[in-house]
Amino acid sequence: xxxxxxxxxxxxxxxxxxxxxxxxxxxxxxxxxxxxxxxxxxxxxxxxxxxxxxxxxxxxxxxxxxxxxxxxxxxxxxxxxxxxxxxxxxxxxxxxxxxxxxxxxxxxxxxxxxxxxxxxxxxxxxxxxxxxxxxxxxxxxxxxxxxxxxxxxxxxxxxxxxxxxxxxxxxxxxxxxxxxxxxxxxxxxxxxxxxxxxxxxxxxxxxxxxxxxxxxxxxxxxxxxxxxxxxxxxxxxxxxxxxxxxxxxxxxxxxxxxxxxxxxxxxxxxxxxxxxxxxxxxxxxxxxxxxxxxxxxxxxxxxxxxxxxxxxxxxxxxxxxxxxxxxxxxxxxxxxxxxxxxxxxxxxxxxxxxxxxxxxxxxxxxxxxxxxxxxxxxxxxxxxxxxxxxxxxxxxxxxxxxxxxxxxxxxxxxxxxxxxxxxxxxxxxxxxxxxxxxxxxxxxxxxxxxxxxxxxxxxxxxxxxxxxxxxxxxxxxxxxxxxxxxxxxxxxxxxxxxxxxxxxxxxxxxxxxxxxxxxxxxxxxxxxxxxxxxxxxxxxxxxxxxxxxxxxxxxxxxxxxxxxxxxxxxxxxxxxxxxxxxxxxxxxxxxxxxxxxxxxxxxxxxxxxxxxxxxxxxxxxxxxxxxxxxxxxxxxx
Numbered sequence: 001x002x003x004x005x006x007x008x009x010x011x012x013x014x015x016x017x018x019x020x021x022x023x024x025x026x027x028x029x030x031x032x033x034x035x036x037x038x039x040x041x042x043x044x045x046x047x048x049x050x051x052x053x054x055x056x057x058x059x060x061x062x063x064x065x066x067x068x069x070x071x072x073x074x075x076x077x078x079x080x081x082x083x084x085x086x087x088x089x090x091x092x093x094x095x096x097x098x099x100x101x102x103x104x105x106x107x108x109x110x111x112x113x114x115x116x117x118x119x120x121x122x123x124x125x126x127x128x129x130x131x132x133x134x135x136x137x138x139x140x141x142x143x144x145x146x147x148x149x150x151x152x153x154x155x156x157x158x159x160x161x162x163x164x165x166x167x168x169x170x171x172x173x174x175x176x177x178x179x180x181x182x183x184x185x186x187x188x189x190x191x192x193x194x195x196x197x198x199x200x201x202x203x204x205x206x207x208x209x210x211x212x213x214x215x216x217x218x219x220x221x222x223x224x225x226x227x228x229x230x231x232x233x234x235x236x237x238x239x240x241x242x243x244x245x246x247x248x249x250x251x252x253x254x255x256x257x258x259x260x261x262x263x264x265x266x267x268x269x270x271x272x273x274x275x276x277x278x279x280x281x282x283x284x285x286x287x288x289x290x291x292x293x294x295x296x297x298x299x300x301x302x303x304x305x306x307x308x309x310x311x312x313x314x315x316x317x318x319x320x321x322x323x324x325x326x327x328x329x330x331x332x333x334x335x336x337x338x339x340x341x342x343x344x345x346x347x348x349x350x351x352x353x354x355x356x357x358x359x360x361x362x363x364x365x366x367x368x369x370x371x372x373x374x375x376x377x378x379x380x381x382x383x384x385x386x387x388x389x390x391x392x393x394x395x396x397x398x399x400x401x402x403x404x405x406x407x408x409x410x411x412x413x414x415x416x417x418x419x420x421x422x423x424x425x426x427x428x429x430x431x432x433x434x435x436x437x438x439x440x441x442x443x444x445x446x447x448x449x450x451x452x453x454x455x456x457x458x459x460x461x462x463x464x465x466x467x468x469x470x471x472x473x474x475x476x477x478x479x480x481x482x483x484x485x486x487x488x489x490x491x492x493x494x495x496x497x498x499x500x501x502x503x504x505x506x507x508x509x510x511x512x513x514x515x516x517x518x519x520x521x522x523x524x525x526x527x528x529x530x531x532x533x534x535x536x537x538x539x540x541x542x543x544x545x546x547x548x549x550x551x552x553x554x555x556x557x558x559x560x561x562x563x564x565x566x567x568x569x570x571x572x573x574x575x576x577x578x579x580x581x582x583x584x585x586x587x588x589x590x591x592x593x594x595x596x597x598x599x600x601x602x603x604x605x606x607x608x609x610x611x612x613x614x615x616x617x618x619x620x621x622x623x624x625x626x627x628x629x630x631x632x633x634x635x636x637x
Contacts, residue, residue, distance in 0.1 A: 021087055021124055022274050023059030024048055024284040025242060026077060028068040031290045035068035041080030043303055048284055049084070050305040051298070053312035061241060061280040063091040063130055065107035072103035074111035082118050089200075089241075089280065091178075094129035094157055095147045101157060105164045112168050120169040124278075127176055127200055127241070128158045133183035133192065151188060155195045174198050178241045181229040187484065188524050193234060200241035201229040204282075205265075206294070209253035210507040211622065215261040217254075218245065219268035226277075240273060244282040247308055249294025257294050263309040266298075271313035477533035477637035479593035481629050484636040490520040491623065492566045499572040509631055510620045511557060511613035518566040518575065518610050519632050525604040532601040533635045534559070534582060534609065536594045539628035548622060549630065555615020556585040559596050562608040576608060588617060601636065 026044060029035055041060075048057040060081065067073045081088050092104045108126075111119055135148025149157070158175055165171050178200030183189050193199060205213050205221035213221060222243060230238045245265035246257035255261075273279050286297040298307045477483070493503045497514040509517045523532065536557065541549065562576035570576075583596035611632065613619065623631030 019124075019278075020275060021059040021089075021278045023057050023061060023087070023089075023280050025061045025063075025280050025282050026284070028062075028064050028066075028075060028077075030288065031286065031292055034289075036076075038076035038080045038083075041077045042083055044284055045080055045084040045086040047299070047303055047305055049086075051311060052306055053310055056275065058085070059087040059089065059124065059280070061089040061091065061127070064093040065090060065104045065111065066093070067107075072106040072110070074107045074114060078111055078115055078119055081122050082115065085122070087122050087124050089124055089239075090126045091130060092126065092128045092157070092161060094149050094154065095132045095135055101160075105160065108161070108164060108170075109168075112165075112170055117169060120173075123170060123173050125174040125176060125198055125239075126161060126165070126170070127178045128161050129154055130178045130241075131180060131183075131202060132177075133186075133189050134180040137183060137186070151191050154192050158192075158195045176200060176236075176239075178202065181225045184229045185232050187486075188522075190232075193232065193236065196236065199229060199233050199236055199238045201226060201238055202242035203240075204243060206245055206252055206255040206257070209255065211624070212254055213252065214254035215245070215256065215264050218261075218265050219272075222269050237278070239278040239280070241280050242282045243269060243279075244296045246294035246296050247298075248291070259309045262296075262298075266309070266311060267313070274313065475531050475637070476595060476598040477531050477635040479533070479535045479537065479595050479635065481537075481633065481635065486521055486523055486634040486636065488519040488521055488623070488632060490518075490566060490568075492518045492568065492570045494518060494570060494572040494575050496572045502569045502571050504568045507624075508620055508622050509611065511611060512618040513613060513616065516610055516612040518562065518570060518608060520565045520606055520608050521634055522606050523601055523603055523634070523636070527601040527636055528603040530601045530603075531598060531637050533598040533637070534596040534632070535635055536585065536596060536611075536632050537629045538588060538590055538592055538594070539630055540591045543628040544630065550618075550620045551590070552618045553616035554587070555613055555617030556588045557617075558584045558612045558614055560610050560612075562610055565606050565608045575610070578610075582609065584614070586614075588619070 024044075026041065027036065045060060048060075051057060060077065062075060062077055065075055067075045077088070080086070090108070092101070092108070094101060129149065132149040132154055133151065136150055137148070154177060158177065161175055165173065165175075174197035176196040176198035177192050179189075179192075179202065181201050181203060184193060184199065184201065203222050203225035205218040205225075207213075208221055211221075226238065226240060245255075245262045247259050247262045249257040251257070270279070270281060281298070283296050283298075285299045285303055286292055287295050287301045288303065289301070291301065298309070298311065299305075300308055491506045491509060493506055493508075493510045493515050494517075495501065495503065495515045506517070509519075511517060536559075559582045561579040561582055563579045564576040566576060583594075585594050585596075609632065621630055
């Protein structure tokens with residue numbers, strides 16, 4: 001098995017959280033919506049402890065504090081945990097309503113009063129929400145997930161939980177959040193990380209169906225997802241709150257559910273992290289009384305200590321003891337790509353994204369001239385986890401308006417190419433159970449565009465009453481993703497040979513004599529007064545490990561601004577209107593990074609770019625980092 005050696009960052013774990021736990025996820029209802037009651041929880045907790053081939057599964061992750069079938073009575077998992085001495089990661093369900101959230105808090109308060117210290121001693125943490133940021137992200141909306149919560153709402157809920165437990169025996173217990181890694185590496189959600197004592201991450205390579213996700217690549221995808229979360233965690237502990245491989249169900253791209261593949265994933269992921277990282281596997285049993293599709297349970301329809309496949313970790317160097325102290329003081333971070341997530345049926349019954357940018361747009365009538373300067377490549381990041389494309393068809397809540405964008409034209413484009421050797425500092429990465437250090441040295445070409453005056457703003461943000469924007473700084477950010485940057489939140493191909501056909505959203509950029517691709521970008525208001533640079537990164541195929549591209553013909557790329565954002569329904573005939581040329585690449589060559597345009601960030605906007613091929617060039621690529629970045633990005637400085 002090959003583990004991808006991407007750029008990495010070591011993140012220290014706080015001593016206070018050096019205790020390591022392992023267990024399974026437990027929902028509040030069965031697949032037929034029947035409530036899980038105390039005896040059911042006790043049976044499951046005892047089964048987990050006695051599973052053949054394992055040891056140390058003495059913890060449980062819950063999704064809600066409310067017992068199914070009641071308004072706000074505490075979950076009966078609590079007395080079951082007390083009876084079986086099972087440690088608990090409590091769950092507070094969000095993404096519903098204020099009333100439902102208040103019922104969660106009422107159940108939490110009642111649990112402390114009703115069960116006292118016997119309950120409190122078993123609590124290892126409180127998770128406020130589960131995948132709420134993912135649910136409200138473009139890909140979550142695209143996948144028709146349950147309603148989600150924006151970062152501000154999640155932070156308010158976290159603070160409300162802390163206020164609820166203040167002065168009680170639970171005071172001081174770590175309070176955090178559970179979500180997908182794609183939500184965490186999105187800088188607009190950083191407030192959730194800052195507000196959390198721990199970070200819970202969910203990762204399912206099985207659902208990563210837009211990339212090579214066979215079982216042979218499963219562990220590679222998982223470790224990249226986990227370590228991407230670690231890299232943005234600010235040193236806070238990152239717990240694995242959901243992962244697993246299905247034993248039955250549909251094939252997702254190259255991912256085939258089977259007992260053999262579930263066993264392989266257990267060996268290559270579970271056996272590497274058990275005893276090293278707090279982990280809650282998905283799942284002990286999900287096939288009673290009916291079997292969902294896909295099904296992830298390690299036991300079948302009959303609850304038994306005999307698993308469906310061998311769970312022993314005889315070949316693993318990791319410990320499987322629960323509550324052990326981790327011997328590793330740091331976890332490495334590997335840059336990664338998109339992770340789709342499973343919907344826990346028992347969780348579901350229990351109950352964006354960065355924002356938009358315009359590159360270099362001065363206020364109307366300002367007469368501001370922004371000279372474009374040649375940009376040289378800078379050091380490859382050793383401490384920033386890049387994010388990959390997440391397609392979307394709608395604007396998530398709590399983000400910036402997306403109806404119109406200011407105009408921007410960069411005429412008289414010239415190109416200047418500078419070759420610079422990029423040397424990264426030694427970085428640490430995780431490869432299964434191994435920890436290694438590497439130094440990367442490579443040469444890239446950075447092509448910068450030069451132009452004259454940018455056009456004026458034609459439309460102000462709704463309700464602003466003004467067309468003013470900050471004067472754009474006269475500089476160009478690096479083409480390297482070594483600092484803050486933004487990735488497109490929607491890619492839509494349009495084909496003039498099929499002008500009325502909507503291709504829907506895509507993870508790929510596609511360019512040919514008939515096909516162009518439209519990219520939506522969002523930047524937060526916090527970028528006001530900073531510089532934004534639009535770049536196209538096109539590494540050699542040899543530097544890509546999990547991405548790829550198909551390139552034929554000769555030519556380049558033309559990049560233009562559009563007047564409004566694209567959607568999943570955008571076609572060639574109904575695409576937004578042309579709003580000015582941004583830049584061009586006369587002759588696209590692998591191994592180069594191209595700066596297309598630079599200027600002041602028009603913060604708080606969604607902006608849209610169309611990229612078209614020139615000459616006979618045809619290119620189809622998967623936008624992500626693996627470990628070399630490929631595709632269209634905006635760097636910020």
